[in-house]
Amino acid sequence: xxxxxxxSRRSFLVGSAAAAGGxxxxxxxxxxxEALAQSAPEINAWVMxxxxxxxxxxxxxxxxxxxxxxxxxxxxAEELECDWAKVTTxxxxxxxxxxxxxxxGNFQTAGSRGVRDSHDYMRKGGAAARQMLIQAAANEWGxxxxxxxxxxxxxxxxxxxxxxSYGKVAEAASKLEAPKDVQLKDPKDWTIAGKPVKRLDTAxxxxxxxxxxxxxxxxxMLNAAIKACPVFGGKLKSFDAAQAQGMPGVKKxxxxxxxxxxxxxxxxxxxxxxxxxxxxxxxxxxxxxLSSEGIDRMLKEGLTAEQAFVGNQAGDVKAAIxxxxxxxxxEYGFPYQHHATMEPMNATALWTNEKCEVWTATQNAxxxxxxxxxxxxxxxxxxxxxxxxxxxxxxxxxxxxxxxRQAVLIAKEMPGTPVKLIWSREEDMLHGHYHPITQAxxxxxxxxxxxxxxxxxxxxxxxxxxxxxxxxxxNGRDPATFQGLNPxxxxxxxxxxxxxxxxxxxxxNPPIPPGFWRGxxxxxxxxxLECFMDELAQAAGKDPLEFRRKLLVNHPKHLAVLNxxxxxxxxxxxxxxGVYRGLAxxxxxxxxVAACAEVSVGDNGVLKIHRIVAAxxxxxxxxxxxxxxxxxxxxxxxxxxxxxGEITLKDGKVxxxxxxxxxMMRMDEMPAVESIVMPSGDFWGGVGEPTIFVxxxxxxxxxxxxxxxxxxSGPLTKADLRKA
Amino acid sequence: xxxxxxxxxxxxxxxxxxxxxxxxxGRNEMVSLTxxxxxxxxxxxxxxxLLWVIREQIxxxxxxxxxxxxxxxxxxxxxxxVATRSCSLPxxxxxxxxxxxxxxxxxxxxxxxxxxxxxxxxxPQCGYCQTGQIMAAAALLQANPSPSDGDIVAEMTNxxxxxxxxxxxxxxxxxxxxxxx
Numbered sequence: 001x002x003x004x005x006x007x008s009r010r011s012f013l014v015g016s017a018a019a020a021g022g023x024x025x026x027x028x029x030x031x032x033x034e035a036l037a038q039s040a041p042e043i044n045a046w047v048m049x050x051x052x053x054x055x056x057x058x059x060x061x062x063x064x065x066x067x068x069x070x071x072x073x074x075x076x077a078e079e080l081e082c083d084w085a086k087v088t089t090x091x092x093x094x095x096x097x098x099x100x101x102x103x104x105g106n107f108q109t110a111g112s113r114g115v116r117d118s119h120d121y122m123r124k125g126g127a128a129a130r131q132m133l134i135q136a137a138a139n140e141w142g143x144x145x146x147x148x149x150x151x152x153x154x155x156x157x158x159x160x161x162x163x164x165s166y167g168k169v170a171e172a173a174s175k176l177e178a179p180k181d182v183q184l185k186d187p188k189d190w191t192i193a194g195k196p197v198k199r200l201d202t203a204x205x206x207x208x209x210x211x212x213x214x215x216x217x218x219x220x221m222l223n224a225a226i227k228a229c230p231v232f233g234g235k236l237k238s239f240d241a242a243q244a245q246g247m248p249g250v251k252k253x254x255x256x257x258x259x260x261x262x263x264x265x266x267x268x269x270x271x272x273x274x275x276x277x278x279x280x281x282x283x284x285x286x287x288x289x290l291s292s293e294g295i296d297r298m299l300k301e302g303l304t305a306e307q308a309f310v311g312n313q314a315g316d317v318k319a320a321i322x323x324x325x326x327x328x329x330x331e332y333g334f335p336y337q338h339h340a341t342m343e344p345m346n347a348t349a350l351w352t353n354e355k356c357e358v359w360t361a362t363q364n365a366x367x368x369x370x371x372x373x374x375x376x377x378x379x380x381x382x383x384x385x386x387x388x389x390x391x392x393x394x395x396x397x398x399x400x401x402x403x404x405r406q407a408v409l410i411a412k413e414m415p416g417t418p419v420k421l422i423w424s425r426e427e428d429m430l431h432g433h434y435h436p437i438t439q440a441x442x443x444x445x446x447x448x449x450x451x452x453x454x455x456x457x458x459x460x461x462x463x464x465x466x467x468x469x470x471x472x473x474x475n476g477r478d479p480a481t482f483q484g485l486n487p488x489x490x491x492x493x494x495x496x497x498x499x500x501x502x503x504x505x506x507x508x509n510p511p512i513p514p515g516f517w518r519g520x521x522x523x524x525x526x527x528x529l530e531c532f533m534d535e536l537a538q539a540a541g542k543d544p545l546e547f548r549r550k551l552l553v554n555h556p557k558h559l560a561v562l563n564x565x566x567x568x569x570x571x572x573x574x575x576x577x578g579v580y581r582g583l584a585x586x587x588x589x590x591x592x593v594a595a596c597a598e599v600s601v602g603d604n605g606v607l608k609i610h611r612i613v614a615a616x617x618x619x620x621x622x623x624x625x626x627x628x629x630x631x632x633x634x635x636x637x638x639x640x641x642x643x644x645g646e647i648t649l650k651d652g653k654v655x656x657x658x659x660x661x662x663x664m665m666r667m668d669e670m671p672a673v674e675s676i677v678m679p680s681g682d683f684w685g686g687v688g689e690p691t692i693f694v695x696x697x698x699x700x701x702x703x704x705x706x707x708x709x710x711x712x713s714g715p716l717t718k719a720d721l722r723k724a
Numbered sequence: 725x726x727x728x729x730x731x732x733x734x735x736x737x738x739x740x741x742x743x744x745x746x747x748x749x750g751r752n753e754m755v756s757l758t759x760x761x762x763x764x765x766x767x768x769x770x771x772x773x774l775l776w777v778i779r780e781q782i783x784x785x786x787x788x789x790x791x792x793x794x795x796x797x798x799x800x801x802x803x804x805x806v807a808t809r810s811c812s813l814p815x816x817x818x819x820x821x822x823x824x825x826x827x828x829x830x831x832x833x834x835x836x837x838x839x840x841x842x843x844x845x846x847x848p849q850c851g852y853c854q855t856g857q858i859m860a861a862a863a864l865l866q867a868n869p870s871p872s873d874g875d876i877v878a879e880m881t882n883x884x885x886x887x888x889x890x891x892x893x894x895x896x897x898x899x900x901x902x903x904x905x
Contacts, residue, residue, distance in 0.1 A: 065850030065886045198846050205851030206842050207834040208786015208827040212852060215785035223780075248769060269776035273769075342790050342798060342852040342885050391788070391852030392885050425791045625846065629891070633849055636887025659795035659883060668877040670889040 041174035043132055045092075045103040046076055046125030049170035053153055055082045057089050060097065060104035061114040062363055063201060064393035065633075066688040067626035068114030070199045072122050074622055075115070078193040079126030079185060082166060083152040089200060094369040095384035108364040110398040110516055112589035112686020115622055119684055127182035129173075136173035137164050187620055187681070196625035213361035213388035216348045218418035222251055223268035224410050225275045226421060228260035229282045230430050231652035232290070232511055235259050237281040244274040253278065254413045256406050264414060268422050287511050287652040295437060295510045295649065302460025302506030303331065303441040309507065311459075311482030315500035317445075320454025324445030328539045330532055332442065333713035334524035336647035337435035337517055338654075338662060343391020344428040345403035348420040349411035351376060356383045356408060361390040363398035371401040375408035394637070395516035399468045400433045426657045433515025434647055436462035439713075440528040442535075445500070450540030452551060454500035457485070457528065463507050464521070467514040481505045483521040484588045484693065485529070490683065492522060492588040495558030496533075496551040512649070518637055519692035522588040530584035530697035531712065534704060544583055544701065545571050557680065558585055561594035561615040564676050569596035569613040579610060582701025584694040591685030592617040597671070597698035601706045605722035609639065609669070609699055614691055615676040619683035631675040631691045638695025640665040646715045663717075756820035759784070760829025763820065770816035774808075775799045777815055778826055786827035786855045790883070797882030800856040801826050807863035807879075827855035830862060837899040838862055845895045849886030857882050861896050870900055 040050035048056040057076045063069035069089050077087050097104050105121060106113075130150065137155040138145040141162060148157050153166040187194060204210035229235060239261045241253035249270030256262050261280055265271035302308075321327060347360035349372070356376035362368040368385045376383055385404075390397060407421040423431070438461030445454035463478035472478075484492035485503050494503075517523075537547035545566050552559040562585040566572070575581055578600045585594035598611045614631050621627055644663040648655045656662035700711055708724045754765045757774075759782055766781045778787050778801065787810060790798030794812040801810045802825040803818065818824065830836050838861050841847075848854040857880070864871060864879045871879070876893050884892070 065848070067849070198843075199848075201851070202843055202846055202848055203834065205848040205854050206839045206858065207830070208784065208855050210851055211785070212788075214789065215779075217783070217785075267768075267776065267780040269772050269780065270769075340885060342788070342796065342850065342883070344789070390850060392850045394885070422789070425793075629846070629849060629888070632890050633887030636889060637885070658793050659791045660793055664796075664883045664885065665887075666883060667880045667889040667893060670887070673890060 041170040043129040043170065043173050044125055044178055045100070046122060047080060047129035049133070049166045051167045051170070053083065053086050053165055053167040055080065055087050055153070055166070057087060058092050058104065059089055060092065060107045061118055062091070062107070062109040062365070062387060062390065062393075064109065064363065064390040064397075066114065066630060067199060067623060068109065069201060070197070070626065071115045071622040072118060073200060074193045074197060075119055075123050076126035078190055079123045080130045081150045081152070084192050084197065086153065087200065091387040093384050093386060094365040095380075097366065098369070098380060107366045108398065109393070110363055110395060112591070112688040112690065114686075114688065116590055116684040116686045119620075123184050124182050127184055128178050131179045131182060132173040132176045133166050133169055135176055136169040140164070140169065140172065193622050194620070196623060199626065210389055212343055212391045213348075213359065214343050214346045214391065214422060216359045216388060216420060218348060218350065218359070221348065221418040221420055222264050222266060222414065223271050224262045224264045224407075224419050224421040225268060225272040226256060226260055226262040226406055226423065226427060227275060227280060228427070228431055229284065230654075231282065231284040231288050232513065233287045234285040234652070235283040236261055237283040239281070240279045244278045247274040247277065250274045252413060254410055256409050260406060262406070262410050262421065264410065264419055268420070272424060284652060290511065290652040291650055292648040298508050298510060299437065299439045299460045302508045303439060303458055305460070305506045307506070308458065308504035309477035309481070310502070310504045312485055312487045312494060312501060312503040314498065315454070317454045317456045317500045317502040320445045320500035321443055321456065324453065325448040326446040326539055328444040328446065328536055330442050330535055330710070330712060331439060332528045332531065333439040334437065334527060335645065335714060336437045336512065337641050337645045338429060338432045338647050338656070339392075339394045339396035339515070339517055340429070340659075340662065340664065341390075341392030341394060341396055344423045344425055345396070346420065346422040347404045347407035348418055349404075349407040350416075350418040351408060351411040352415050353378075354382065356411075358385045358404055358408065359388055360385060360404055360407070361388050361393075361397055362401065362404070363390070363393045363395070367399065368401045368404050371404045372408050375405045376412070394518040395520070396433060398516055400513070400515060402431070425659070429657050429662060430654050432647070432654070433468070433513045435517035435523070436464055436514040436521075437510065438462060438524050440524070442528060442532040444532065444536045444539075446536065446540050450542055452498055452536055452540070455498045455502075457503040458506065459504070459528075460506040460508055462509050462512070462514050464514045464516060466507065466509050476507070478505070478507065481521055482525070484525045484586050490590055493555070495555040495585065495587060497554045498551065519588075519689045522586060522689070522693040523638070523641070523696070526584065526586040526693035527697045527700070530586065530694070531700050531710070534582070534701045535710065548583070548585065557592045557617055558587055560680070561585060561592045561617050561678065564615040564678055565594045565596040565613045568674065568676060569598065571596060580702050580705035582698045582703070582705055584697035584701065586690070586693040588690050588693055589686035590619070590683060591687060591690040593690040593694050595691070595694040595698040597702040599699060599702040599706055601703060601721050601723070603722065605720055607703065607716065607721055609671040611672045611674065612698065613674045613676070614694070615678055616687060616691060617678050617680050618685035618687050619679055619681060621677050621679040624677045627677050627687045628675040630687045632673045634689070634691035635673055635695045636665050636670060638692035639669075639699060642696040642699060642714045643669070643716050755815050757815065757818060757824060758820060758822065759824045760826060766815070768815060771814045773811050774801070774813045774815055774818060774824070775810040778810060784826050784828050788852055788856060790853065795883070796853070797860055798853050798856040800859040800882065802859060802863055805863065805866055807860045827859055830859065836862065837903055838865065838895065841895040841899040841902070844898065845891050847888055847891040847895050849888055853882060853884045854888075857884065857892055861892070861899075865896070865900060865903070869903055871896065
């Protein structure tokens with residue numbers, strides 16, 4: 001992708017500066033490639049300083065609610081020593097990133113990577129810019145840079161007392177060579193990073209002025225509604241355009257690829273109304289008989305299949321189970337889930353035979369660009385994607401840009417006219433890239449003293465990689481299946497030391513498009529393991545906390561978060577009347593998390609989740625109050641999945657079409673959340689996803705404590721929680 | 725009250741009132757709507773949901789599309805002060821005399837006590853649902869200036885996928901306390 005436009009940084013800047021119109025750019029203003037040219041001196045890729053002292057931090061990762069934009073700006077501002085009150089942010093386009101040899105790095109915003117994989121180069125970017133700005137002031141004064149200091153963007157030459165500011169020297173600094181080495185601050189000296197500062201992007205979210213992708217307006221724009229074949233793998237057979245063409249506002253009815261049809265009209269509502277009236281015939285293809293029951297049978301077979309990919313292994317688990325004083329067995333399941341972003345998929349595209357431009361919400365603008373390039377038939381240097389604010393991502397907008405492809409294909413039918421494609425909620429529900437379905441068969445071996453001597457965890461079910469990136473498989477094995485269960489590494493390590501262990505995966509891939517769904521495979525892995533740990537503790541006659549503690553001795557960070565929630569929740573002390581507690585811990589995306597849930601279950605089987613205490617050790621906590629917000633929100637996301645989340649299939653089609661049949665947790669069900677942010681300092685972990693892992697198992701374990709019932713798969717709407 | 729098997733039917737009380745007068749408007753007839761104090765003449769079919777007229781014909785995009793079936797509340801506006809899910813209210817059910825207020829018209833400079841409280845507590849995450857949440861909360865406070873926790877969760881049925889519910893509740897209470905103060 002980078003070969004087509006290998007323009008040197010300076011020549012690109014000169015070329016684009018010539019086209020600049022002095023336009024002040026906010027990150028939420030739709031911009032074109034020309035308009036994105038510098039309105040202020042660029043110190044380096046990360047930092048621009050305007051004459052009015054505004055510091056523009058340019059960010060490759062994307063904000064979708066998780067606070068990354070603010071966190072990364074904090075890290076840059078910390079090293080830059082600028083005035084935080086004057087910091088704003090901006091997105092470079094993927095076209096610019098390609099043109100500048102990917103100077104902004106990877107745009108993908110997934111896997112809780114925003115801060116944990118970007119902190120180093122962004123902090124260095126801030127530090128380098130600081131050195132250049134100080135050097136520019138020193139040059140102007142003819143003094144050694146070492147005699148100058150800076151605070152809040154004001155540079156002082158200490159011996160003479162002269163001062164100047166970043167805004168005044170930015171132009172000169174932009175012409176200096178970047179320093180080769182920079183020294184980063186010790187995090188203990190941070191004054192902006194590490195602090196619970198307010199987000200940079202709140203005000204415009206409160207008065208309707210924030211522009212999301214769905215709000216984009218372009219001159220002369222038309223709107224499109226689309227229907228793709230509701231059966232996965234099915235095709236468009238025919239449609240009767242005449243039925244829609246005479247309807248109000250309709251401009252065109254177009255086939256989109258081989259499996260969809262769209263109506264283009266002056267307004268989206270008219271496009272949708274005409275589409276609903278359009279007779280369409282589908283060729284439903286080979287999956288027309290697919291059902292949830294069939295998928296269940298497929299996975300059940302995998303639970304006992306001979307062949308499976310090994311994820312983690314120690315000792316001889318067969319012998320341990322055969323020789324166990326007590327054998328404990330259970331089967332678990334985790335259904336398909338839909339991302340259900342609040343903003344349905346949409347994209348606006350403008351195509352001519354000279355250029356293709358796309359305005360859209362994406363977690364990976366480079367992937368969106370690649371999709372646009374492929375659909376447009378134009379070379380990459382004639383295409384670009386302008387990132388818009390996301391009304392939620394959760395992984396849906398990370399890997400599949402089907403909506404971008406469709407928007408470009410429709411726009412190609414109307415050269416020179418911008419077309420905004422919006423999926424109805426129903427279209428969005430039926431054409432997701434779903435959290436994969438899996439089941440697990442857990443077999444544990446206890447010795448006569450109740451010690452866990454062996455564990456076999458057989459996972460059966462769908463691989464995301466096999467669906468979205470088969471090249472990423474390792475000899476057919478999907479390493480991501482074992483998230484949080486790995487023997488070593490920094491990503492997601494199993495905390496328990498079990499002498500005889502086998503964790504393996506019988507890959508079974510139903511023809512449903514899988515996707516990365518916030519938390520990904522950690523969600524079910526944590527549920528299976530943490531609920532089964534409770535079962536083992538019960539079978540061993542031990543307290544669930546003590547049972548875990550003994551197995552976690554070799555992993556003190558896992559243990560520390562568990563201890564923190566147990567202590568704060570008052571584990572071991574009486575809970576309020578009728579209230580019961582459950583624990584869970586897990587490590588994923590580099591962070592250690594634990595939760596203690598408090599629930600009650602009425603005689604009528606009605607569950608109430610009262611309170612959850614949650615701990616996170618993410619190494620460095622860049623913005624503790626935003627981490628707390630992510631922890632709280634993760635319970636809403638993870639518990640929605642437990643209470644309601646299940647996508648089912650009938651006749652090859654998803655049965656849930658909107659929020660009335662795919663319910664969400666609402667405010668009345670939200671528990672009080674007490675978060676413990678406990679960064680231990682020597683690593684960088686993510687925070688956007690990890691707490692989700694422990695939400696469901698902590699509540700399920702508390703439900704067992706309350707009712708004596710083990711619920712081993714969601715959603716809870718299907719379970720009878722009345723006391724056994 | 726956290727009751728996962730709770731009766732969801734109350735959510736539908738916010739859908740278009742079925743006894744609302746239906747204007748007999750033919751195609752291509754201009755419809756008169758009073759939005760944020762301004763009377764707009766709108767060219768739209770009578771069954772067009774108010775949401776889409778606000779977004780597409782009037783051009784105010786702070787009111788969001790989330791579901792189209794009055795479930796999520798992202799489209800909440802005020803009709804004569806009542807929180808209303810505009811995705812399911814046809815314009816034929818609104819008279820030109822009725823006062824429609826969108827998030828853009830809630831206050832001239834984002835100084836409504838709820839907007840200030842939302843800012844103070846850094847409530848939004850992605851923010852997409854927040855304008856609807858604020859409009860629902862504003863109608864709640866108008867009717868009940870000192871709501872209890874129970875009052876708040878009974879009225880605030882809008883969906884937030886980012887899970888900002890606890891901060892929303894805290895912000896409503898903060899705004900209510902400042903109103904009193």
